[in-house]
Amino acid sequence: MATQKKAEPIVLSDSERNLVTILVNTDVYPTEAVYGAAYIFIDKCYVLLDAPEPNRLSVALRGQESLDEKALDALAGEFLNELLAQTLREMVCAQNRPLLEAVVGKAISGAMGPAPTPEIDLSELDALELDDEPFEDPLGIAMSWEEKYGKEKKTKKKLTKDGAAPDPTVSEG
Amino acid sequence: MSSLQLHHSIYDRGAVEQTAQAFEDYGTYEIHQSTESDHLQVDIEATDPADTNELIGRFANYVLSLSIATKRSRQ
Numbered sequence: 001m002a003t004q005k006k007a008e009p010i011v012l013s014d015s016e017r018n019l020v021t022i023l024v025n026t027d028v029y030p031t032e033a034v035y036g037a038a039y040i041f042i043d044k045c046y047v048l049l050d051a052p053e054p055n056r057l058s059v060a061l062r063g064q065e066s067l068d069e070k071a072l073d074a075l076a077g078e079f080l081n082e083l084l085a086q087t088l089r090e091m092v093c094a095q096n097r098p099l100l101e102a103v104v105g106k107a108i109s110g111a112m113g114p115a116p117t118p119e120i121d122l123s124e125l126d127a128l129e130l131d132d133e134p135f136e137d138p139l140g141i142a143m144s145w146e147e148k149y150g151k152e153k154k155t156k157k158k159l160t161k162d163g164a165a166p167d168p169t170v171s172e173g
Numbered sequence: 174m175s176s177l178q179l180h181h182s183i184y185d186r187g188a189v190e191q192t193a194q195a196f197e198d199y200g201t202y203e204i205h206q207s208t209e210s211d212h213l214q215v216d217i218e219a220t221d222p223a224d225t226n227e228l229i230g231r232f233a234n235y236v237l238s239l240s241i242a243t244k245r246s247r248q
Contacts, residue, residue, distance in 0.1 A: 035241045046230030047237055051180045051211075062230055 009080060013072045020072040022059045022079060023052075033086035034059065040082055045075060175225055177233060178212040188239035189213055192232060199228055 010023040024034055034057050038047045046062040061075055093100075140148055179189060186204075193202040193215070203216040217232060219225040 035244070038237060039241050042234045042238055046233055048177070048233045049180070049183045049237065050178070051182050057183075064227075064230065 009083070011073070011076045011080075013069055013076070015067070015069045015072060018063045018067055018072075020061050020076045022061070022076055024057045024059060024083065026055050026057055029083055029087050030090050031057065033083055033090050036086035036089070037079060037082040041079060044078075174216050174218045175229055177215040177217065177229060178207065178210070179215060179236065181211050181213060183240065184213060184236055185240045185243045186213060188236050188243055189215060191239055192236040195235065196228070196232055199224070202232075 009025070012021045014020070038049060038059060041047050041061060045064055048060040050058045052058050059079065061079060063072070063075070067075065189204055193204060196202070200217055200219040205214055207214045217229055219228045
């Protein structure tokens with residue numbers, strides 16, 4: 001029969017000392033998950049961690065009140081469940097880390113407001129000579145179409161009716 | 174006098190000192206590096222000897238929470 005390497009945590013109860021010790025293989029359960037589970041159990045019992053050998057962590061849980069063997073086993077079971085949940089959480093976190101970082105980065109950059117506009121050097125404008133006098137417009141480019149041609153059309157019509165050239169100094173209302 | 178053995182890969186020395194300061198009303202604490210292993214040894218003497226077990230437990234919880242917080246803040 002082939003020997004199988006034991007990866008599951010080893011649980012040792014000691015009701016006389018009100019203590020249960022769990023040996024965890026950190027190749028299976030990451031150290032961060034052990035810390036996470038231990039942190040949650042601080043409220044329920046006294047927790048002491050140790051590293052008795054490489055890749056192994058021991059978690060000693062001592063009852064704040066006197067616990068019998070059944071209660072100690074239940075405490076160890078709860079811890080192992082929490083350890084499993086924390087391990088899964090670590091795995092999901094590791095898988096989604098790039099996405100999480102991108103989302104958080106986007107949220108932070110959005111909260112900081114729009115990016116500052118680059119400073120433009122306008123000192124060259126000071127060197128330009130700008131006078132306030134209106135520019136000359138010999139070809140009448142700046143004039144509107146009505147100003148330029150509107151009245152002339154009406155005078156042309158009058159010319160054809162009367163048969164004589166209209167007086168250019170007389171303006172029509 | 175009772176003592177706690179805190180492995181240096183798990184527990185932060187600064188956290189141990191901070192805990193000793195936080196619990197100074199309840200006892201006296203001596204922190205020294207163990208010569209035989211990779212542990213910090215904390216010798217604890219409770220002000221009221223009847224509270225020794227509770228004090229050790231609460232000290233262990235406090236120093237663990239501080240050490241985990243320190244580790245996470247460094248990541």
